[in-house]
Amino acid sequence: MAAPPSAILERVPSEPQAAGKVIVFENVSIAFEDKPVLNGISFCLPKGESKAIFGVAGSGKSTILKLALGLLKPDSGHIYVLGEDVTQMSEDALFEIRRKVGIVFQESALFDSLTVRENVAFRLLEEGDISDDEIEKRVREALSFVELENTVDKFPAELSGGMRRRVAIARAIITQPEVLLYDSPTGGLDPVTSTTIVQLIVKQRDVYKTSSLLVTHRLQDAFIMATHYFDRKANEMRPLPPGTRSEVPMAFLILRDGKVIFDGDAHELAQSKDEYIREYIS
Amino acid sequence: MELISPTEFAKETVQTVEDYSLLAGQSIANLFRHPRYFADMLQQADLIGVGSLPIVVLTGFFTGAVLALNSSTTLQRFGSLSLLGQLVSVGMVRELGPVLTGLMVAGRNSSGMASELGSMVVTEQIDAMRALGTDPAKKLITPRVVSTVFMLFFLTIISDLLGLFGGGAVARALLGMDWHQYWSTAWQALTFQDVFMGLVKPLLFGFIISTVGCYYGISARGGTQGVGRATTQAVVASSVFILLVDFFATKFLMAIFGYH
Numbered sequence: 001m002a003a004p005p006s007a008i009l010e011r012v013p014s015e016p017q018a019a020g021k022v023i024v025f026e027n028v029s030i031a032f033e034d035k036p037v038l039n040g041i042s043f044c045l046p047k048g049e050s051k052a053i054f055g056v057a058g059s060g061k062s063t064i065l066k067l068a069l070g071l072l073k074p075d076s077g078h079i080y081v082l083g084e085d086v087t088q089m090s091e092d093a094l095f096e097i098r099r100k101v102g103i104v105f106q107e108s109a110l111f112d113s114l115t116v117r118e119n120v121a122f123r124l125l126e127e128g129d130i131s132d133d134e135i136e137k138r139v140r141e142a143l144s145f146v147e148l149e150n151t152v153d154k155f156p157a158e159l160s161g162g163m164r165r166r167v168a169i170a171r172a173i174i175t176q177p178e179v180l181l182y183d184s185p186t187g188g189l190d191p192v193t194s195t196t197i198v199q200l201i202v203k204q205r206d207v208y209k210t211s212s213l214l215v216t217h218r219l220q221d222a223f224i225m226a227t228h229y230f231d232r233k234a235n236e237m238r239p240l241p242p243g244t245r246s247e248v249p250m251a252f253l254i255l256r257d258g259k260v261i262f263d264g265d266a267h268e269l270a271q272s273k274d275e276y277i278r279e280y281i282s
Numbered sequence: 283m284e285l286i287s288p289t290e291f292a293k294e295t296v297q298t299v300e301d302y303s304l305l306a307g308q309s310i311a312n313l314f315r316h317p318r319y320f321a322d323m324l325q326q327a328d329l330i331g332v333g334s335l336p337i338v339v340l341t342g343f344f345t346g347a348v349l350a351l352n353s354s355t356t357l358q359r360f361g362s363l364s365l366l367g368q369l370v371s372v373g374m375v376r377e378l379g380p381v382l383t384g385l386m387v388a389g390r391n392s393s394g395m396a397s398e399l400g401s402m403v404v405t406e407q408i409d410a411m412r413a414l415g416t417d418p419a420k421k422l423i424t425p426r427v428v429s430t431v432f433m434l435f436f437l438t439i440i441s442d443l444l445g446l447f448g449g450g451a452v453a454r455a456l457l458g459m460d461w462h463q464y465w466s467t468a469w470q471a472l473t474f475q476d477v478f479m480g481l482v483k484p485l486l487f488g489f490i491i492s493t494v495g496c497y498y499g500i501s502a503r504g505g506t507q508g509v510g511r512a513t514t515q516a517v518v519a520s521s522v523f524i525l526l527v528d529f530f531a532t533k534f535l536m537a538i539f540g541y542h
């Protein structure tokens with residue numbers, strides 16, 4: 001098992017440049033079985049921003065999210081999450097940070113031996129000291145956010161792929177995290193279901209103003225996010241009026257061969273002269 | 283399987299032993315750390331104990347029966363068939379009960395644990411658990427180890443008793459022996475040392491079954507194929523490990539008790 005070393009001498013104080021940034025990657029490299037996957041990448045996610053990460057399959061997108069949660073340790077470099085260096089922390093210390101970071105895994109990763117209710121409430125149940133009524137209330141709230149209240153007693157195997165993705169979102173947001181990490185939330189879904197998921201992500205972003213990292217291989221998902229806002233009265237996603245920008249700004253990051261080859265907003269992306277990027281966005 | 287160089291193989295073996303020892307040590311250390319998962323322990327105890335009962339009952343009974351059947355010809359040749367009870371009881375309690383129960387439960391539960399945890403690894407459920415602030419070693423591994431050790435102890439006792447019973451059934455039905463005589467020699471033959479030896483073994487075997495099963499599960503890689511591989515490896519490794527440890531534990535306990 002990839003257990004991190006437990007004898008960490010002391011916590012490294014957070015770097016000053018980490019202020020106002022929820023996630024900072026500094027020169028991070030990681031290799032699996034001598035195959036380099038990330039090769040000295042640096043980027044940051046400012047507070048209140050959404051950043052979409054692109055790259056071909058196997059370019060290390062999921063690895064970035066796992067590194068940010070301390071599920072993997074980089075071979076070199078530093079990663080600051082909410083001001084703390086997660087590369088230097090013990091697993092126990094990481095649990096504190098992870099309370100403030102929600103993640104939606106690529107294939108949902110719901111616990112298939114537990115019901116939807118137990119899945120969504122997992123974190124609350126594990127923390128223990130919360131009353132059953134309070135847990136039930138918060139489970140209902142989270143499930144109603146993703147419009148799936150009627151599935152509480154079902155098992156994940158009884159749900160469709162899109163519903164599982166929505167339950168995973170409910171599970172991630174139940175503790176109102178400050179940062180959300182989405183790993184290919186629309187991967188493997190049909191276009192209609194994909195739009196539902198994107199709408200939920202936009203809703204989460206605009207209702208709670210959460211910062212997020214979003215891994216995707218569909219550029220159009222990120223463009224929808226950049227050009228739409230969530231209308232709470234109408235309870236649906238609407239295009240932003242021309243010339244205005246989303247309250248939670250959207251940035252793009254493109255990975256290639258273990259390096260960041262682009263990091264900027266939609267406007268800069270459209271202006272890029274890089275051939276690979278031009279091909280990617282066309 | 284691809285060919286690998288001897289040094290690579292040695293390195294991998296050392297790594298495996300190291301990782302396994304770490305997991306085995308942690309599974310015990312976690313008993314003294316919070317949180318402890320009693321509900322999960324009960325659930326596992328039910329799965330391992332109650333679930334394995336039918337096969338343990340069957341193996342116990344027929345092992346005792348066949349042991350009596352095989353020994354009877356030899357004993358008859360020396361005209362000492364009356365020793366049958368003694369032979370079955372010592373054989374069952376000291377050796378066959380613990381080992382066969384261990385092997386049966388290894389086949390059933392070591393594989394079960396490897397495939398369950400392995401599937402959780404490849405579907406990122408283990409990562410999700412860590413991301414949700416729960417230590418899989420505490421929630422998944424320690425309850426399995428505790429329940430297996432605990433339940434295997436009782437399953438072995440049941441298997442021993444059924445073995446004696448199976449031997450008795452053969453003695454009476456096929457060899458025409460006196461039921462009462464069989465039982466009294468069977469009981470009287472058992473010394474404290476025999477019983478002690480027979481009850482220490484399931485504790486060791488239970489630990490082996492669960493830690494090996496969990497180890498192969500948690501280190502599964504490479505999709506569903508990897509899970510299949512982990513499952514097979516868990517059964518093979520835990521069975522071989524049981525037989526090895528059985529030999530050394532017997533040797534060690536005999537030395538302690540001063541057998542010659």
Ligand SMILES: Nc1ncnc2c1ncn2[C@@H]1O[C@H](COP(=O)(O)OP(=O)(O)O)[C@@H](O)[C@H]1O
Pocket residue numbers: 032033037055056057058059060061062063064
């Ligand atoms: N735990 C692991 N062990 C070995 N190799 C891994 C592991 N995780 C990821 N990889 C490898 O790292 C590369 C990047 O993986 P990943 O981050 O999942 O890519 P993606 O961009 O498709 O999400 C892949 O080649 C994958 O095979």
Ligand SMILES: [Mg+2]
Pocket residue numbers: 061062063106183184
């Ligand atoms: Mg991925």
